[in-house]
Amino acid sequence: MGAVKARRLPRAVRERQMLDAAVRSFARHGYQAASMDEIAELAGVSKPLVYLYLNSKEELFTAVIRREAQALLAVVAEAVVDPGAPPDERLWAGLLAFFTYAAEYPDSWTVLNRQARTHGEPFAGEAARMRDEITAFVAGLIGEASREARGGVAITERDVAALAQALVGSAESLAGWANETPGVTAKEAAATLMNFAWSGLGNLMKSERWSPR
Incomplete structure (x- = not known):
């Protein structure tokens, strides 16, 4: 049920969640050591969804x-x-x-x-x-x-x-x-x-x- 609710979030809200999670992860670990798995977990989404929205780790950091x-x-x-x-x-x-x-x-x-x-x-x-x-x-x-x-x-x-x-x-x-x-x-x-x-x-x-x- 939680996954279904997450899919109903507007794209802008979901992207903001991903970026918020990425800020925490990059600040904590640095660019090289930051994990897309951790970013997805912090954002409450799947890793494929992070790539779907933001394409790559480099584009996410940018x-x-x-x-x-x-x-x-x-x-x-x-x-x-x-x-x-x-x-x-x-x-x-x-x-x-x-x-x-x-x-x-x-x-x-x-x-x-x-x-x-x-x-x-x-x-x-x-x-x-x-x-x-x-x-x-x-x-x-x-x-x-x-x-x-x-x-x-x-x-x-x-x-x-x-x-x-x-x-x-x-x-x-x-x-x-x-x-x-x-x-x-x-x-x-x-x-x-x-x-x-x-x-x-x-x-x-x-x-x-x-x-x-």
């Missing part, structure tokens, strides 16, 4: 990366939707949304930040596209902040691009550390990075640059 990346991007975009807010408040909202997502969906974050990048193409390309979108967004906020700085001091486009790369890289590393360190909240992690990054950006906008002696 679909997982794409879905989780889109979910993360949507969360960050929704958090910074107010174009009238000051750049620092928008960046704070984006960072808080980013760290909250990584904390609430650790399996998803593991797949995106670790598994997708270590198994070559096409997986690394999917993760890189997500990172490029987040980096472009951060660069836009830094550019806005520099243009609005008191006295009209603006940093160069090269500085903006470099700072955006540094900030995103730091966020990725810090999110992994926060998830593995008991007691560290998403808000604490976001505040740590915000203080670190925004203070340094403020010095740049005042033309106060550190340089080696």
Whole structure:
């Protein structure tokens, strides 16, 4: 009877169950060691049905990366939707949304930040596209902040691009550390990075640059 009920589920619901199961399995075991048998069992379907819907393990992993990346991007975009807010408040909202997502969906974050990048193409390309979108967004906020700085001091486009790369890289590393360190909240992690990054950006906008002696 259970199998009959499962066949009546809409395709979208069944695919979501399979992808949810795949996220858990890939996060737990990695791409190579993850078992299609386990994914089917976790999803409550037969292994042939997984292949029927998603064709292959490679296509399943690609679909997982794409879905989780889109979910993360949507969360960050929704958090910074107010174009009238000051750049620092928008960046704070984006960072808080980013760290909250990584904390609430650790399996998803593991797949995106670790598994997708270590198994070559096409997986690394999917993760890189997500990172490029987040980096472009951060660069836009830094550019806005520099243009609005008191006295009209603006940093160069090269500085903006470099700072955006540094900030995103730091966020990725810090999110992994926060998830593995008991007691560290998403808000604490976001505040740590915000203080670190925004203070340094403020010095740049005042033309106060550190340089080696």
